[in-house]
Amino acid sequence: METIVNQEKIIGTHPNYWFGIDKDGVRETYNNDSDWILLPDEYYGLDVFEFADREVIAEVIELIKSKYHHSDFTHASGSAALAGIERSGAILSAQDVESEGMKVATGEHVSYVSSETGNPVAGGQYGLGSVYASKNGPECGYHHLNWFDEYYIAFGINKQKQEDFLRQIGFKYEWASSEDKPALTLDMGSEGVEIGNRVPLNNVDIVYCWKKHQKEMDAWIQKNCPQAKLVSLEADEILRSYDHKVNKMALQEGISAEDAWKKLL
Secondary structure, X not given: OOOOOOOOOEEEEOOOOOOOEOOOOOEOOOOOOOOEEEOXXXXXXXXXXXXXXXXXXXXXXXXXXXXXXXXXXXXXXEHHHHHHHHHHOEEEOHHHHHHOOOOOOOXXXXXHHHOOOOOOOOOHHHOOOOOEEEOOOOOOOOOOOOOOOOOEEEEEEOHHHHHHHHHHHOOOOHHHXXXXXXXXXXXXXXXXXXXXXXXXXXXXXXXXXOHHHHHHHHHHHHHHOOOOEEEEHHHHHHHHHXXXXXXXXXXXXXXXXXXXXXXXX
């Protein structure tokens, strides 16, 4: 689904690409309906090239204009979870999804909540009790694409709003709390940050999805969290990956970063 169908509006070519190559060394992909723009890189001499859709580059320019920065916390999920999130008006932990009589569609892996073994600390049959997030921007984790109409999504969450909500409902992580300082989040290192058992959609500042699915995602946002900004996963990825390279080009040319991005179009 990711490598061959490849709905993402970013594509790379490499002479030693490990998968999806035919006998002539050509990468097979069904994503051939884009107006591809070659991105600046130092690896052209090695026949390594990366391209992004023209609309993605245009979005990057708009993000620069708006002084975009990803949210404090980002929860990665998939479109299969949207119906349940809409029903609850919140992003729920796997445990809360089950307690509300719903089935875990994605998020913290279904295997944890369907297992008959395990324990409540690790998850097991009880389900994971927290919503997990990253502090490093949107990622595609916590989901496996099951069909052609599924896609990755991520929610950029406002830290202050979420902590205010957790105080309001009296939530805290008991073992990490002290009398004068309740622990409202837990940084689990590579496992992510636990940010409570639910995140109301009012606390979402940004919603991410693939460029291809922005139109349908925009309709969902207007219905469920109209305060949120819609950003493509590709634009965020390209901005983070190439920002320093384009800034270097801008300095060399004596122009603004915005104008340097425009030169790619």
